[in-house]
Amino acid sequence: MAEDFNVKLDTAMYYTPSEECTKDSWAGDYNQRYQEFVADPAAYWEKIARELEWYEEWDQVREWNYPHAKWFTNGKLNITHNCLDRHVFNQRRNKVAIMWRGETADEERIFTYKQLYQAVCRFANGLKSLGVEKGDRVCIYMPVVPEQIIAMLACARIGAIHTVVFGGFGVAALNQRIRGVGAKVVIAADVTFRRGKAIPLKTIVEEAVVNAPSVERIVVLRRDETKPVELHPEMEVDFNDLMENQPRECAAETMDAEDPLFILFTSGTTGEPKGIVHTCGGYMVGTYYTTKYVFDVRDNDVYWCTADPGWITGHSYGVYGPLLNGATCLIAEATPDFPDNGVWWNLIEEYGVTIFYTAPTAIRMFMRVGAEWPQKYNLSSLRVLGSVGEPLNPEAFEWYYQHIGNRECPIVDTWWQTETGMHMITTMIGEPMRPGFAGKPIPGIIADVVDKDGNPVPPGTGGLLVIREPWPSMMRTIWGNDERYQKYWNTIPGCYTAADLAVKDENGYIMVIGRSDDLIVVAGHNIGTAEVESALVSHEAVAEAAVIGKPDAMKGNVIKAFVILIEGYQASEKLINELTYHVRMTLGPIAIPSEIEVVDALPKTRSGKIMRRVLKAREMGMDPGDISTLED
Known part of the structure; x- marks a missing residue:
């Protein structure tokens, strides 16, 4: 079971950011702010919401009919009024909102x-x-x-x-x-x-x-x-x-607070991507709040989130959150290693970026090519560093902290999901940072690590990461499939289950270990095993397919596929190339298996379900655990 393992926690090592970086931060004293939230959650969120402009105020801050929530009920707003009009008709009208850079220096628009x-x-x-x-x-x-x-x-x-x-x-x-x-x-x-x-x-x-x-x-x-x-x-x-x-x-x-704002698809374990529905009011409050208080965004900051808006990070922290706060945002089409490995560091120096938010995959890529690349550029403008998409391993934390932040910038390693809409767990600015641990629940969030029955597990014991109470920017449903939405809250009754495994230390810091379901996180992107398997099986040569994630030093995970061929087809380099190309054209390059192995059979339960963990255990040279349900 997910909770039946212990994690050896290394001797605690914490880093404290410099006073200059944390002085007068919006976050303030974490414990004081968290206690303020716990004492009166509705009042806490109402206070945040009042920092924004509404056409009509709400009747009730939160309406909780488990497992469905409504926030700021009957409040009326438009999120673009707060992203644009609120700034245009005050002192920010001529402030730079967006600086765009293409692949070359002559492609720039402001x-x-x-x-x-x-x-x-x-x-x-x-x-x-x-x-x-x-x-x-x-x-x-x-x-x-x-x-x-x-x-x-x-x-x-x-x-x-x-x-x-x-x-x-x-x-x-x-x-x-x-x-x-x-x-x-x-x-x-x-x-x-x-x-x-x-x-x-x-x-x-x-x-x-x-x-x-x-x-x-x-x-x-x-x-x-x-x-x-x-x-x-x-x-x-x-x-x-x-x-x-x-x-x-x-x-x-004029939009009601509960009107849908957008639908964003994320990979699921059943083959069909899930259309996550986020609404206007709660999402606005959540992304405004976390951008301001997690990143400590100020009027003179230059903020760069490297995520594409095709993913939730680009929505929440590339577009809506920064613009709600009146920030100056850099966006770039640039690939991190083209035309050379210094392109991102050059952009930070050229535009004077102060807040930089990127993925561990990119950090590990830069580690591989060497610290001499960032050392060629003046990165002294940076004051806050962020990480998103997957756990930031201690080695990557150390490199990021030393070579990009010059051991002065706080690192906010953020855990959240497409479904949550906003940051849930991080180390708020001013708090000691522990490499490998995202941190604690932000004020406004009640998170825990529990066993399958929802009971908290002791420090150092692995369990399931859950959220115990609703929050404003939570998804409201899965488009066209509310039953699928309800599973998030019914897996462990009374809790939102994130499908992530985690461990908590004695100080309440949470380390996210990996997925407990059949999603593979590749370079910070969720790839459903069933999606890749469906793509492979749609090729005329493939009878069955199974996909697993393999740990990778740079991407976090890569995809390996096992396929059974239809009679009459033979394994060959040409066929493997064809299958790889087929996945590329069906799902896109991000879902391409790094390795495809032709096999005669796949491990299955008696009911016919493929036991991917057996494949993964074999691949990793590990004990597969209980295989009593294995057909053969």
Whole structure:
């Protein structure tokens, strides 16, 4: 069982950030703030919510009908009013909101809050001219460019529900998400640029909408001037043409706090990705609060979150959280090792980045190429470092702390999920940091490590990570499948179960160990085993497939696949290459197995369920544990 293991905790080593970095931080005294929350949770969240602007105030802070919650019931708002109007009509109107850098130094665009506001309003008016209304779903399939953020905010402005799909996904994955939400409009780019090459996106969109009858129009941002794509006027419209001659004002739609803001798909264990639904009010409060108090965002900061908005980190801490706080955000299409391994450090020096938020995968990649790369650049502007997507192992923490933060910057190693919408566990600025441990629950969150019955386990004993009470930015449901949502709360009655294994030390610090379900975290991205298996089995040569995650020094995990071939097919290097390519084209490059092994049989229970842990144990040279249910 998940709780039946002990973890040997190394001799405690804590780092205390410098007083200069933590002086007068928004977080203040952690224990005092946490006790304030515990004493009156509703009053605590109400106080945060009042820092934002509402059209109408709420009747009740929280309505909890287990396992469903409502927050700020009957409150009226529009999140873009707080991201844009609130700044435009005060002293921040000419403050820089977004600085965008492409792959090369000559690709740069800057938007002040006023300019971003006008662009969002014009595109929102353009969407309305296409017939997009409140409640309609809009799919956004774009690279990291300002227009991606403009499209997201324009949808929110008029009450359309956006679903952003990562630009690295293939035809099948995009089609599945378009059909899943019944998207009325798809917004795409013709290409994305990566490592100096233009990678087509429009051709993927054209295939993905063939069997998507809900799609009425496709909006295309044309970027590649060397090979202009042809648009088909009966269905397609140019992004910039849609904005042309549109008014620079667009009244923000009045939204109820519980109206859906966006749907974001995350991998599931059953093959079907889960459409996580986040709502306007609670999500706004949660992302505003955590961006301000976890990152200690100030008016003179330059904030850079390296995540693509195709993932929840890009939503919460690349777009909404920073803009709600009136921050100046750097966004970049740049790959961390192109044209060389110094590109990110050069951007930090050039733009004077003060808050830097990235993934352990990137940190481990930089460790591999050597500290001489960041040492070539002046990183003294940095004052807060963040980590997200998977556990930050102690070795990576030490390297990040020493070579990027110069042993002065606090590191906030954040644990949270697509489903939670916001940070849940970290080491708040000013608190001692313990390498390998994310930290404690932030004020506003009650987290614990428990056994399968929900009982707390002793320090040093592994268990299941759970959240005991609802929080504002929690998902409200799974789009079209509320029963699946309820499983999060019914696995351990009375608790939200995160499907992560964890251990707590004697001081309450929590270390996240890994997944307890069939998800593989690859470079910070959740990949469902069933999704990859389904892609493999859809190839004519494959009868059955099983997928596991293998620990990897740089990516955290890589994917290994075991396949049984249909009679008549023989294992060969050519076939393995074909299968790899097939997964790439079906799901995208992020889901490609690093290794494919052809086998004669797969370990199964008597009921036919593949026992992936047996495969993993064999691969890792470990004891597979109880195999009494194994068929053979």
